Amino acid sequence: MTPPEAPLDGNASRREKPPAASSCLQVLKKRSDFLLAARARKQGVGSMMVQARKRREGETEQSDQIRVGFTCSKKVGNAVARNRAKRRMREVARALLPILGKPGWDYVLIGRAETTAARPFEDLKGDLKYALNKLHSPGPKRAAKSK
Template identity: 40%
Template sequence: MTRRPDYLAANAGRRVPMPGFVLLVHPRGDGVATMRIGITVTKKVGNAVVRNRIKRRFRALSREILPDHGWPGADHVLIGREAALTSDYAGLREHLAKALTKSRNVAPGGNRSRPKR
C-alpha cells in the first residue's frame, strides 16, 4: 500500500496490539482476493536506520506469514513499535500469526482506548 487514503481506511478496521507491533486488518470489499500489506514506523521509534531495519523485518515476516494466515481481499497494516527491533525473529513470527488469528474475533474498530477524530 502506498496511498494515504488506504492507510486511513485501514485505521477503521480491526486492531490487534502485540508487543512489537499493532496489526490493522481492513477488508476492502472490492471483490479482489489479493492481500495488501502496509508498514509504518513512526519517528518516535528511532532514526531512519532503525526504522528501515524494522520495516525490513516486517516485510520478511509478511512474505512468510500472510499467504497462510492473512485475510484474502483485505489490507493489512503493521505499525512498528520499539520492541520489534530487539525481539527475535521467531517471536515476531509467532506474534504475527497469533495477531492474524485474533483479528478474526475482534470487532471492526475494536480495542480502541481513544475516541475517533
C-alpha cells in the same frame, strides 16, 4: 539449496512465473489506504500493532489479493532504526500472510519503539500469528438484553 521458485537452469531472466511469496501480496502505497485501515480492526502485540480491514466489493481491480503496508513513526528511532524495523516486518509478513492472511483484506503493520527491531525473529512471527488469529476470529457474542 535453491528456493522452490528458482528456475532449474539458474537463469532468473527466463522464469515463467514470479516468486511464490510475492504473487499474492501487494504493497499498500496510498495514504488513503492506510487511513482506511486505521479505522478498522486493530490488534496490538508485543512487537507491533496490526490493523486489518476487509475491502468492499469493487474497491480495487484485484479483489482477491492480500494487500499489506508497513509504517514506523519517529518514536521507533532514526531512519536506520525505522528501516530495520520495517525490513523485519516485511520479512515476517512475506512468510505468514500468504498462509494466514485472507484474500480481499488489507493489513498494516506498525512498528513499535525498541521492540520491533530487537525482538527475536521467531517471536515476531508468533506475534503476527497471534494478531491475525485474533483479528479473524469472531468477536465475543453479546448477551441479549432482558426486559
